[in-house]
Amino acid sequence: KAGVTQTPRYLIKTRGQQVTLSCSPISGHRSVSWYQQTPGQGLQFLFEYFSETQRNKGNFPGRFSGRQFSNSRSEMNVSTLELGDSALYLCASSPGGTADADTQYFGPGTRLTVL
Amino acid sequence: AQSVTQLGSHVSVSEGALVLLRCNYSSSVPPYLFWYVQYPNQGLQLLLKYTSAATLVKGINGFEAEFKKSETSFHLTKPSAHMSDAAEYFCAVTPYNTDKLIFGTGTRLQVFP
Numbered sequence: 001k002a003g004v005t006q007t008p009r010y011l012i013k014t015r016g017q018q019v020t021l022s023c024s025p026i027s028g029h030r031s032v033s034w035y036q037q038t039p040g041q042g043l044q045f046l047f048e049y050f051s052e053t054q055r056n057k058g059n060f061p062g063r064f065s066g067r068q069f070s071n072s073r074s075e076m077n078v079s080t081l082e083l084g085d086s087a088l089y090l091c092a093s094s095p096g097g098t099a100d101a102d103t104q105y106f107g108p109g110t111r112l113t114v115l
Numbered sequence: 116a117q118s119v120t121q122l123g124s125h126v127s128v129s130e131g132a133l134v135l136l137r138c139n140y141s142s143s144v145p146p147y148l149f150w151y152v153q154y155p156n157q158g159l160q161l162l163l164k165y166t167s168a169a170t171l172v173k174g175i176n177g178f179e180a181e182f183k184k185s186e187t188s189f190h191l192t193k194p195s196a197h198m199s200d201a202a203e204y205f206c207a208v209t210p211y212n213t214d215k216l217i218f219g220t221g222t223r224l225q226v227f228p
Binding site for chain 1: 149151157158159160161164205213214215216217218219220221
């Protein structure tokens with residue numbers, strides 16, 4: 001099976017702009033989670049989508065949003081970019097829908113730089 | 116809220132030496148615990164996962180971890196380090212009824228020849 005893919009891999013934006021990142025999960029996986037990784041804050045959970053519904057949300061401002069499509073592909077959007085949004089954004093997919101904790105499989109990430 | 120603490124942000128070992136990366140969790144109920152590895156400019160790769168089936172969990176690349184409830188620990192070990200083990204290692208916990216991962220701050224492993 002193909003792994004989790006994320007596009008684009010690298011992105012440079014300026015303050016105030018908005019950005020959309022895309023994630024394609026492993027075939028058959030219905031849950032997609034997003035994480036932000038920065039040197040200062042480490043790995044932080046942004047949100048999780050399952051069957052097109054947001055199931056969990058982390059402590060991020062409303063500028064960070066996401067959605068999931070019927071084919072389980074997911075996008076996250078950051079509006080009004082700030083310098084502090086520069087980070088590696090990681091997407092992870094899992095089968096979802098089970099009582100036990102599913103293993104999450106990560107994509108290579110999108111490196112966002114805000115100038 | 117559940118959390119994990121990784122002791123030591125940097126660990127250095129010689130090639131062939133024992134690798135020990137420490138992780139302690141805070142939970143009154145045994146959680147689901149994970150170890151992930153991240154190589155430079157890459158995403159996270161699962162090393163192993165604890166789900167209460169067995170306290171000693173074997174993972175990929177010769178790594179293993181032992182769940183010790185009395186010590187609330189889930190330390191990662193490898194008997195003999197290899198140069199290719201140099202990477203950053205993250206311990207993580209998942210609360211019940213969610214797939215959300217809560218990560219530790221990570222430990223960077225350096226392996227010297």
